[in-house]
Amino acid sequence: MAKKLSRKRRRDLWLIGGILLIGGIALLLTLLLRTPGDQVVVEVNGKVWGTYDLYKDAEIRIETENGGYNILAIADGFAAVTHASCPDKLCVHQHKISRSDESIICLPNKVIVSIVTGEGE
Amino acid sequence: MKQRTRTLALLGMCTAAAMILSYVESFIPSLSPGLKIGLPNIVIVFVLYRAGWVSAGAVSLIRVVLTALSFGSMLSLAYGLAGAVLSLLVMTLLRRTQTFSAVGVSVAGGVAHNTAQICVAAVVMGTRQILYYLPILMIGGTVAGILVGIAGGILLARLPQTRFAE
Numbered sequence: 001m002a003k004k005l006s007r008k009r010r011r012d013l014w015l016i017g018g019i020l021l022i023g024g025i026a027l028l029l030t031l032l033l034r035t036p037g038d039q040v041v042v043e044v045n046g047k048v049w050g051t052y053d054l055y056k057d058a059e060i061r062i063e064t065e066n067g068g069y070n071i072l073a074i075a076d077g078f079a080a081v082t083h084a085s086c087p088d089k090l091c092v093h094q095h096k097i098s099r100s101d102e103s104i105i106c107l108p109n110k111v112i113v114s115i116v117t118g119e120g121e
Numbered sequence: 122m123k124q125r126t127r128t129l130a131l132l133g134m135c136t137a138a139a140m141i142l143s144y145v146e147s148f149i150p151s152l153s154p155g156l157k158i159g160l161p162n163i164v165i166v167f168v169l170y171r172a173g174w175v176s177a178g179a180v181s182l183i184r185v186v187l188t189a190l191s192f193g194s195m196l197s198l199a200y201g202l203a204g205a206v207l208s209l210l211v212m213t214l215l216r217r218t219q220t221f222s223a224v225g226v227s228v229a230g231g232v233a234h235n236t237a238q239i240c241v242a243a244v245v246m247g248t249r250q251i252l253y254y255l256p257i258l259m260i261g262g263t264v265a266g267i268l269v270g271i272a273g274g275i276l277l278a279r280l281p282q283t284r285f286a287e
Contacts, residue, residue, distance in 0.1 A: 008220070008221055008222040008225070009222055009224075011220055011221050011225060012221050012222050012224045012225035012228070012270075015221060015225045015228060015229065016224075016225070016228055016263055016267065019228065019232055019259060019260075019263050020260060020263055022259070023256045023257075023259035023260040023263070024256070024260070026255070026256035026259070027256035027257065027260070030253055030256060043248065045247075046246065046247030046248065101250065101253060102253075103250040103251070103253070105242075105246065105250070105251055107196065107242065107245075107246070108194075108196070110245075110246060112246060112248055112250055112251075114250050
């Protein structure tokens with residue numbers, strides 16, 4: 001019984017190691033493949049709401065259909081959501097973003113702020 | 122008949138415990154959106170091993186629906202259901218294979234839960250951007266699954282054996 005348990009434990013470790021390895025490689029790839037972006041794209045409900053220059057400081061109020069809002073601040077080549085009407089404020093607590101394909105997502109308001117490089121679009 | 126009644130009462134208690142755990146968990150600050158330990162899953166793992174997947178599925182579904190109705194929204198119901206169904210499916214199948222202990226089973230369940238939720242989020246938001254969070258959520262789900270599996274294992278070892286009817 002003890003031996004059988006320890007074999008299961010060993011297989012557990014292989015499973016955990018395997019998932020961590022795949023996750024780690026995927027994480028590394030997404031980090032390495034990111035290049036500095038130059039545009040901030042705001043999408044609301046899956047539709048493009050506005051596009052802004054990442055290197056021109058601005059403060060933008062994003063209004064959503066359900067009457068909510070998010071305030072997007074662009075400063076020093078970084079974009080961040082500074083205020084939001086949603087209850088959980090997860091988007092406000094997310095890190096500011098600057099590299100291509102990074103995004104800040106507000107699930108309750110269905111708002112996505114993401115960085116793109118101009119030549120791809 | 123008496124045994125059935127007792128099992129029903131015990132499963133009701135487990136559902137209540139799982140609901141309380143999801144409430145308690147809402148007070149634990151999260152490192153990143155979507156990263157949670159999944160405390161209610163301790164109860165689900167316990168019921169899965171003690172009373173089988175039908176009971177675990179019932180407890181899990183009722184827990185998700187009641188939690189969404191009391192503290193959440195329709196959207197959180199969709200996320201919760203997707204995560205609960207896929208993680209229970211994966212955990213049931215892995216348990217059947219007898220390959221892993223409760224820790225391995227709950228790790229796979231945690232990763233399946235996060236994967237399902239992020240897929241629902243990608244559909245709801247109509248974007249693939251959100252899939253970039255998947256690696257982080259995979260690693261987070263693994264760590265959470267280890268903690269849940271250890272806690273579930275302790276419960277299974279400590280609580281009396283013959284309390285549920287299959």
